[in-house]
Amino acid sequence: MFSSLRPAFVLLVSFTLITGVAYPLAVTAVARVAFPQQAGGSLxxxxxxxxxxxxxxxxxxxxxxxxxxxxxxxxxxxxxxxxxxxxxxxxxxxxxxxxxxxxxxxxxxxxxxxxxxxxxxxxxxxxxxxxxxxxxxxxxxxxxxxxxxxxxxxxxxxxxxxxxxxxxxxxxxxxxxxxxxxxxxxxxxxxxx
Amino acid sequence: MPATGIVEIALSLGVLTAASRPLGHFVADVLEGRRTFLSPAVEPLERACLRAAGVDAAHETGWKPYATAMLAFNLLGVLAVYAIQRLQHVLPLNPRHLGAVAPDVAFNTAVSFASNTNWQSYGGESAMSYFTQMAALTVQNFVSAASGIAVLAALIRGFARKSSDTIGNFWADLTRVTLHVLLPLAFVFALVLVSQGVVQSFGPPLTVRTLESQSVQDIAIGPVASQVAIKQLGTNGGGFFNTNSAHPFENPTPFTNFLEGLAILLLAAALCHTFGRMVSDERQGWALFAAMMLLFVAMLVPAVRVETSPNPALAAMGVDSAPSLLQPGGNMEGKEARFGPASSAWWAVATTAASNGSVNAMHDSFLPLGGLIPMALIQLGEVVFGGVGSGLYGMLVFALVTVFIAGLMVGRTPEYVGKKIEAYEMKMASLVVLLPAALVLVGTAIAVSVPAGTATLGNPGAHGFSEVLYAFSSAANNNGSAFAGLGSANPFYDGMLGVTMLAGRYLLAIPVLALAGSLAAKKRAQEGAGTLPTHTPLFVVLLAGIVVIVGALTFVPALALGPVVEHLQMTAAAATH
Structure with missing residues (x-):
């Protein structure tokens, strides 16, 4: 169990940065350029x-x-x-x-x-x-x-x-x-x- | 109209069948560490993550360390999601200044997302900050799906290997599936969704002045597309908004509805072919796919028929529910005009066959038999495509039960893909089949017997019972959809359903991994004249039959008390008019 703690912690932090921060930011950045009207709520x-x-x-x-x-x-x-x-x-x-x-x-x-x-x-x-x-x-x-x-x-x-x-x-x-x-x-x- | 609904549904199933094989083979390549076309982009990131974690991807373990790693990672995930919710008022990206999530709701949600259930006892847009949605919920959408696929990968290796004492490296499987499979698919899908009108923004809610009353309408937005993409692909189902994919900002057009519906089933179906490829016998993958498809279509046809027909009580009030060129008709309460009842019924079947749990219509307002079908699909154990990973490992357990029963009939030791199935395997398989059923029935019995369980029913009579039965079915089988009239944001249901979700996920994953370890250690059995071939139409029908029989024996009495009684009451009331 204890030998699993380091990889568990490091990978959770890594995936939080990759899939929880970088991924939504990247989608937002591309969407803002490619589909600004839709991304902003089709006003x-x-x-x-x-x-x-x-x-x-x-x-x-x-x-x-x-x-x-x-x-x-x-x-x-x-x-x-x-x-x-x-x-x-x-x-x-x-x-x-x-x-x-x-x-x-x-x-x-x-x-x-x-x-x-x-x-x-x-x-x-x-x-x-x-x-x-x-x-x-x-x-x-x-x-x-x-x-x-x-x-x-x-x-x-x-x-x-x-x-x-x-x-x-x-x-x-x-x-x-x-x-x-x-x-x-x-x-x-x-x-x- | 129904004819067009059928064209749309047939197209979905055709695309699903065609796309599942190449995707399944791609996943097999990833799990076996082969180079793919994405390797140049993904491998540096993968190596960096594993190096930082101190993991040697080539170092494989037996089932116990594999299970320990999976449990440690998931436990840490639960703690992280709980902590972020409780601290969201002091964390960034909270433009509406939402307060901390209540402890019982935060516990339920943490368990719910880590266990790939995504039961939502909260309303997304009014309870969770953007940061919570991203860094807590979206992350779990990825890694809970990857955890499920990792457990499946271990089980498949159990079949594929002979005389081996290892079943893989959990950290490597988790990382590879997340980075090679889920992340690229979700990224592309999210952008397609935005192009159709799914919002993706970090700004505060929109403020508009309405046309007629010239009053202010505030409109919740957020980083929605990035979450919707993965919640569909990873059989998670936890939406950004309270009403999930019925909300126009999660599912704005018939095209997004088509793609999101397909995404529910895509990976789960593909994994059948991952299995076939990894055990070096593609026919075995096709057979499992065929059994799932058989059950799926058998449930889909009546569901569409029921929901495209009128609520008889409304006809007596001078309401026109007949399909025509100008309206889809049918049972429209709780459904969206852009989808109509056929697409809504298709989605309900897909989301409960797979353990996705996202909705594009309110299941609570389905006609009694229209609501029975999603509930029954969940109760079959989420093996008709099922959750990514968990669906197929559940179905493989049913395949073991099937060869065991067939073996009993002819007096031979049962075998499946070259492995003898013996007492230990059958004990583990029995646990996997019986535990969720016990959780559903005992949980429902407790809830309807105590005041706390019946205080928050959203509907009277038999339908209220159905709400409770649906809730425990959904939690124990990690589906996440609901008869949402049931008020579940209270300590009783948050606690009961939270514990049920934990047991339904992890108490099943452990025997499945034990099964993997035991199978991997076995020699390959020589096929003989007494071996039941498991790739034939006969086996497909037998397997589907066993799934139905086990489910029916367990749940028919409970279903009779809920949706069946309500159906009889509805038709009797209509007859007296």
Whole structure:
């Protein structure tokens, strides 16, 4: 045992310096040169100010905006300092009550009072920071947003379609809409009306 | 949509199969001290480390000194990780001025990372400073993986050598695996991840002004890519953020999801071919790979089917969960929109088949049978690819059990790759198979019997029981994933699960090394007419069958009380609507 102490100590210190200090520093140095935008958090700038990260969802609640997924971060939704899912089980009454309430609210606000609500619009994401919704969830909101902004719904619908990202390389993941980018485009289109 | 999910998954398995052989042979070259294309770059560093440590790489030892070295290094690792967490408030790189980690959480985390479990009773972004994440956790991600591969290397040498009293040099194995295999892979992978949007920064949290409310949103960042790369490759699984690879800064795109999912299985699968190469019979490696793949696909198919189907209770509320061109549908609670339920189910199966434990969706919110499958995969003993090193040494132990049972049936002394399997080997193998099962069942029984164990359940009823069963399964088999609704950051669970992780890792590694020593000392048995060939489809099916039977006999009653009951309740409730 004692003869193992020196190599154990020296190698732990060596690996701490190599894999715990030099390696992250080297990755950071290369990343800063090669991919500065991504390494720094994929910030979106509007009028010289950071309006968010395109990868991190933010809270949209008003009817003039496309909403993202319900967020389970606590105490406030879309708190990017404490990512969290709801961790509610599939038969938990708390989950079923929350989904029921969201579905009713969505139907009331959307003018689609009889249709079924897309599932991702009424279920909390894994991270609580999901920046995307499904194309179905975005289209569901078109009528409400168009009405609130006094726009023709075909124009808003076309905007949603333009912001629908296809599967990556035509093959990976699922089609999706980045909510922040869609709302920014909406703002640009309407000039902040 | 499900069709595309299948294309993506089939592509993953194809790339895995194709890449595992060359990588496995590369690892064999490294373990046997041959020159590789990386030698000119890595060897000076390797020699410097070993010289400073006073180690002569050519000096090999028997199993006892090998085990002592492994335990000494891991014990020191536990102490270092504990100390860094407790002192992080006075150490550098702590821009948020986080305080010292609580003693129980620090103990649990130290054990968790040294044992390659990476159970997280803390929320990464709100508890650990950048320094802790790098110098404590990232380091253990490397060396715990390398320790696992070192133990495996010793066992493989036990099979490969004859009449030998040595099984290798732990320090040389540890150093070579870390520097030749893990570090270069992680470096390249980390940069690919950054290119897709994984953050890598030492700056303080970002501050942005949100679009609608014009209020401040603080966004946690850090040296994330460097940690995510190795936590995927080394079957560690401990994420930088609380929600692990569901967090967009750990796993921003479907492409990162594809690569990170592949990385979970890559090294563990490759090691099958390392084994084949080192025992000079590649067919043996392919047979183990095939048995693992068989079990993997058998679990994957139902998992994807379950999670892409709706939660029946939601359908009654007018929620549309049907897959279409416009939405993936399925069970989306706890899942991310960019991945959808098929990719999330694939990941859940991969991360629990391998003892990785990273998640890209919240397993606690899976449908009852969707959650049963990851739990069952962990309970099989983490041998379906499994942890790097530990997965294959577990599977080799099951191979010994298989030849033993087959030998009993025909009345012959069992042999495996030229070694007679006798009473001593079977005693060690039995320990390895039985101990984790005992840890899971006894631990769960204690926890559900005392108030401290049931006080922090995140869900009522059968699902709450599942949370506890999952926790002990995960800890005893060094997986690290969770039904995360269970509040485990308290002295009861930190202590119980910490001890379980220690026992699950080290009390198994010791008999495995004893097995290595005993096998190495044996002569090579001549293959005779009574030798069961261990590279045939028959053996593959037999081996997979033994793994399933042992697991099922042990865990079906416990699973019946948790996910099976919940499934029946869910379908009964749906039928009354």
């Amino acid at each position: 979106v700038r509007v009028a010289g100010r950071s309006a968010g990260s395109r990868l991190i969802g933010q809270e949209f609640a008003g009817e003039r905006w496309f909403h993202g997924r319900p967020s389970a971060t606590s105490p406030k939704p879309y708190d990017a300092m404490v990512s969290s899912g709801s961790n509610l089980g599939p038969t938990n009454p708390a989950l079923l009550a929350a989904v029921h309430k969201r579905a009713e609210e969505e139907r009331a606000s959307s003018g689609n009072s009889t249709k079924a609500v897309p599932v991702d619009l009424v279920t909390a994401s894994g991270s609580g920071l999901d920046p995307h919704v499904s194309p179905a969830a975005a289209r569901w909101q078109v009528a409400r947003v168009a009405r609130a902004r006094g726009l023709d719904s075909t124009v808003v619908r076309a905007l949603v379609d333009r912001h629908t990202e296809p599967r990556q390389f035509g093959l990976l993941g699922v089609p999706r809409v980045n909510v922040l980018e869609l709302n920014l485009a909406l703002e640009r289109m309407t000039g902040g009306r």
